[in-house]
Amino acid sequence: MQFEFFPSRTLATYIAKMFAVRIVAVLLMLVLVLQMLDLLSESGKVLAAPGNGQSELLTYVGLRMPQLVSRFLPYSVLLATIITLMTLNQNSEVIAMKAGGLSAHQVLAPLFLVAAVTSLATFAFNERIVTRSTTTLKAWQNVKYGPIPQESAIKSNIWLQDGPNILFARTVSGEGNAMQMGGVSWYRRDPTGMVTEIVTAPSATYAKPGWTFRQPVLFDVQSARKVALEADQVYAKSVEPVQVVISKVDADAESLTRLAGSIGAIREAGFRTTELDGKWWHKISGPLSALLMPLLGAVAAFGLARSGHLFVRAVIGMALGFAYFVFDNAALAMGNFGAYPPFLAAWAPFVLFFLIGETVLIRTEE
Incomplete structure (x- = not known):
């Protein structure tokens, strides 16, 4: 017994x-x-x-x-x-x-x-x-x-470094080369760090390299002049999809298998994954x-x-x-x-x- x-x-x-x-x-x-x-x-x-x-x-x-x-x-x-x-x-x-x-x-x-x-x-x-x-x-x-985003894997308010410049996306969905951004803004900065140009667009897709801005609008800070560009333009050529993964990996919001994939992508990019x-x-x-x-x-x-x-x-x-x-x-x-x-x-x-x-x-x- x-x-x-x-x-x-x-x-x-x-x-x-x-x-x-x-x-x-x-x-x-x-x-x-x-x-x-x-x-x-x-x-x-x-x-x-x-x-x-x-x-x-x-x-x-x-x-x-x-x-x-x-x-x-x-x-x-x-x-x-x-x-x-x-x-x-x-x-x-x-x-x-x-x-x-x-x-x-x-x-x-x-x-x-x-x-x-x-x-x-x-x-x-x-x-x-x-x-x-x-x-x-x-x-x-x-x-x-506000209205709940429909995309379950959506990431919000992403700030990314593009050399001396800054890329901002209000929403990011998708993975890898199929990644899409919504509400994008690209800030050109001079050597002193001052913003000289701001390019905004309702959406952007990965262009390998860079991001294709759809219907971009250019705002020149010095002249305070806004111009709607005639064709789509490519900006932020040094920003890759893996940087979005690195900047917004939330372990609490990802399953075990998905988190393992995010860790693998970050590790392949040469970044620390201890946390x-x-x-x-x-x-x-x-x-x-x-x-x-x-x-x-x-x-x-x-x-x-x-x-x-x-x-x-x-x-x-x-x-x-x-x-x-x-x-x-x-x-x-x-x-x-x-x-x-x-x-x-x-x-x-x-x-x-x-x-x-x-x-x-x-x-x-x-």
């Missing part, structure tokens, strides 16, 4: 259902409260755009809620772990299970199973829903909650944080409830869980600065707290 992960199917089902229900309840509570607070802070900006009303507020909620669910699901697993184990301990169910010959790991086994399923669901949810809602929401915020590498690995290690929560909160399951130390043990479990999140964010930040290798920055907190949780559990209960 000691070598069976689930000695009793009935007991495992009972604990797993209890744990799953508490995860959902805690998550709903956190998301609803945080969504209301977030909506209060953003509703003024949403309604300030002409024509926006209640439907736009609901659209904002629909785009923001997946981000909140993804961010606070691990916290929900931690709190649900504490609540579930405290309930089992107070009702002397943990004592009954241990008296029946179950080890501490076997008592926690149903929680690990639910947490593993939660981790997989979180990863899929992030890849399929959160990245898309983040992309749309950021594009909507870039246009100050993005760390975020790529964290897209895998982040959802797995839910798998750690039953282990870190396990101290609340054991020890006699009547001793009066149950609350202290619950606080210790909660402190271990929140310490993991603090260390995880700190390690990722250090990785972004280059202090840690990307792989180590993403996985070191998980491995460290797994060892801490196992050490505490083995030394105190096994």
Whole structure:
């Protein structure tokens, strides 16, 4: 029996259902409260755009809620772990299970199973829903909650260096040689850095090299004269599509495979990708944080409830869980600065707290 992960199917089902229900309840509570607070802070900006009303507020909620669910699901697993184990301990169910010959790991086994399923669901949810809602929401915020851009992969407000000159695009869509820009402006600068000419156009396409401005309009700064050019013109010949990728890679808004492609393009161009590498690995290690929560909160399951130390043990479990999140964010930040290798920055907190949780559990209960 000691070598069976689930000695009793009935007991495992009972604990797993209890744990799953508490995860959902805690998550709903956190998301609803945080969504209301977030909506209060953003509703003024949403309604300030002409024509926006209640439907736009609901659209904002629909785009923001997946981000909140993804961010606070691990916290929900931690709190649900504490609540579930405290309930089992107070009702002397943990004592009954241990008296029946179950080890501490076997008592926690149903929680690990639910947490593993939660981790997989979180990863899929992030890849399929959160990245898309983040992309749309950021594009909507870039246009100050005006009409939502139709292109899902759109990038907004891009500034690019063209030698001494500057290229600006209000929107960029597409990839590689098929990339297109909208609302483009090209600023010619003299050796002192002063702008001498401004060329604007409603759209531009990649001309290999340079960008073909459609229906360009030239504004001469010195004479303050505006002239509509008769033919399309090519400008910004030193700007390539890869520079757009480099300037506007948002790891939160890209899926794992798409982010890998962006990293490859940036690396081929000879630029540093340490920060993005760390975020790529964290897209895998982040959802797995839910798998750690039953282990870190396990101290609340054991020890006699009547001793009066149950609350202290619950606080210790909660402190271990929140310490993991603090260390995880700190390690990722250090990785972004280059202090840690990307792989180590993403996985070191998980491995460290797994060892801490196992050490505490083995030394105190096994």
